[in-house]
Amino acid sequence: MKKTILVTGGTGYIGSHTVVELQQAGYETIIIDNLSNSNIEVLDGIEKITGIRPEFVRLDINDKEGLRDVLKSRTGIGGIIHFAASKAVGESVHKPLLYYRNNIVTLLNLLDLMPEAGIEAFVFSSSCTVYGQPDSLPVTEDAPVLPALSPYGNTKQIAEEIIRDCIHAGLPFKSIILRYFNPIGAHPSAETGELPNGIPQNLVPFVTQTAMGIRPELSVFGNDYNTVDGSCIRDYINVTDLAKAHVTAVNRMLENKSREKLEIFNLGTGRGVSVLELINAFETGTGVKVPYKIVSRREGDIEKVWANPERANKVLGWTAKETLEDTLASAWKWQKRLRERGIQ
Numbered sequence: 001m002k003k004t005i006l007v008t009g010g011t012g013y014i015g016s017h018t019v020v021e022l023q024q025a026g027y028e029t030i031i032i033d034n035l036s037n038s039n040i041e042v043l044d045g046i047e048k049i050t051g052i053r054p055e056f057v058r059l060d061i062n063d064k065e066g067l068r069d070v071l072k073s074r075t076g077i078g079g080i081i082h083f084a085a086s087k088a089v090g091e092s093v094h095k096p097l098l099y100y101r102n103n104i105v106t107l108l109n110l111l112d113l114m115p116e117a118g119i120e121a122f123v124f125s126s127s128c129t130v131y132g133q134p135d136s137l138p139v140t141e142d143a144p145v146l147p148a149l150s151p152y153g154n155t156k157q158i159a160e161e162i163i164r165d166c167i168h169a170g171l172p173f174k175s176i177i178l179r180y181f182n183p184i185g186a187h188p189s190a191e192t193g194e195l196p197n198g199i200p201q202n203l204v205p206f207v208t209q210t211a212m213g214i215r216p217e218l219s220v221f222g223n224d225y226n227t228v229d230g231s232c233i234r235d236y237i238n239v240t241d242l243a244k245a246h247v248t249a250v251n252r253m254l255e256n257k258s259r260e261k262l263e264i265f266n267l268g269t270g271r272g273v274s275v276l277e278l279i280n281a282f283e284t285g286t287g288v289k290v291p292y293k294i295v296s297r298r299e300g301d302i303e304k305v306w307a308n309p310e311r312a313n314k315v316l317g318w319t320a321k322e323t324l325e326d327t328l329a330s331a332w333k334w335q336k337r338l339r340e341r342g343i344q
């Protein structure tokens with residue numbers, strides 16, 4: 001029987017898709033989430049897809065004693081996937097302490113309690129923001145980590161260093177750090193997807209909300225970058241593909257497939273897509289127009305970044321499979337489902 005995986009932030013966007021994939025791979029899951037940026041109804045969506053309702057504990061991971069109680073009362077937890085964090089880059093600039101507390105103290109609590117709970121595997125959600133604007137593209141994991149442009153980005157860099165120091169000190173667990181590029185899309189069933197709070201921070205929810213008429217117009221920040229069409233370039237990765245990488249990472253650690261105690265992988269497609277190309281692909285795929293206007297550059301945006309995913313492909317044994325077109329179609333199907341449910 002497979003071990004149980006504790007998923008922090010498991011009712012969030014990437015966490016919920018990962019719980020689906022873990023369950024479909026035969027793992028039992030326990031979600032810990034304080035619902036600060038997600039909704040309890042996400043559990044219904046997961047249950048509809050997998051037929052299994054995951055165990056859910058509502059808890060703020062800043063509450064170390066509460067976390068200890070949860071870990072003490074469960075046996076058979078083999079690994080933790082740690083998604084729970086605050087993630088709004090702009091907000092982090094104005095509320096740095098909130099971000100350092102929520103993204104660092106939570107990590108310290110988990111790492112501190114893992115040994116006494118006998119948990120041997122830890123997956124951490126990092127981000128391509130650690131590379132800033134890399135000198136050469138596609139970017140590999142060996143590219144230098146550049147000074148962060150926001151407190152949010154800094155929490156990811158600091159978290160990576162904390163994990164590295166713990167492994168170096170010989171703490172009794174392994175870790176895989178996953179650096180995500182730009183996760184988009186929804187589960188193909190449209191039972192789970194991204195549910196942004198307020199005005200979306202990310203491009204695709206903005207595109208689908210504009211296409212739905214919820215927002216009058218999409219702003220494209222800058223068309224004078226040194227790119228094919230002047231708009232910024234990113235590596236958009238399907239959220240279900242991304243979720244599957246977490247299952248592969250957990251398997252790798254629990255089945256001792258590597259001698260390394262710490263590994264870092266880029267999770268991207270290896271393909272850079274400009275903002276205007278993405279809008280065009282959405283319009284072509286769905287037949288729905290997305291009104292947009294070009295506005296000035298946004299502070300803190302880098303020009304272009306996309307992954308070299310070779311290490312994840314060859315060493316981890318994971319490859320992004322979904323096309324951009326199918327992924328955008330899944331995002332649109334999800335947006336329409338939200339409308340049917342009267343949510344957006």
Ligand SMILES: NC(=O)c1ccc[n+]([C@@H]2O[C@H](COP(=O)([O-])OP(=O)(O)OC[C@H]3O[C@@H](n4cnc5c(N)ncnc54)[C@H](O)[C@@H]3O)[C@@H](O)[C@H]2O)c1
Binds near residue numbers: 011014084106127180
């Ligand atoms: N979505 C992206 O574009 C992206 C890109 C790179 C990295 N990441 C990282 O991936 C992880 C997941 O991102 P997401 O997009 O699913 O975010 P999300 O906000 O949808 O999910 C995070 C979940 O964590 C919960 N949470 C936050 N603080 C908590 C706390 N103290 N205790 C318990 N629960 C808490 C929230 O309620 C939410 O359900 C985050 O660490 C994020 O920084 C996301």
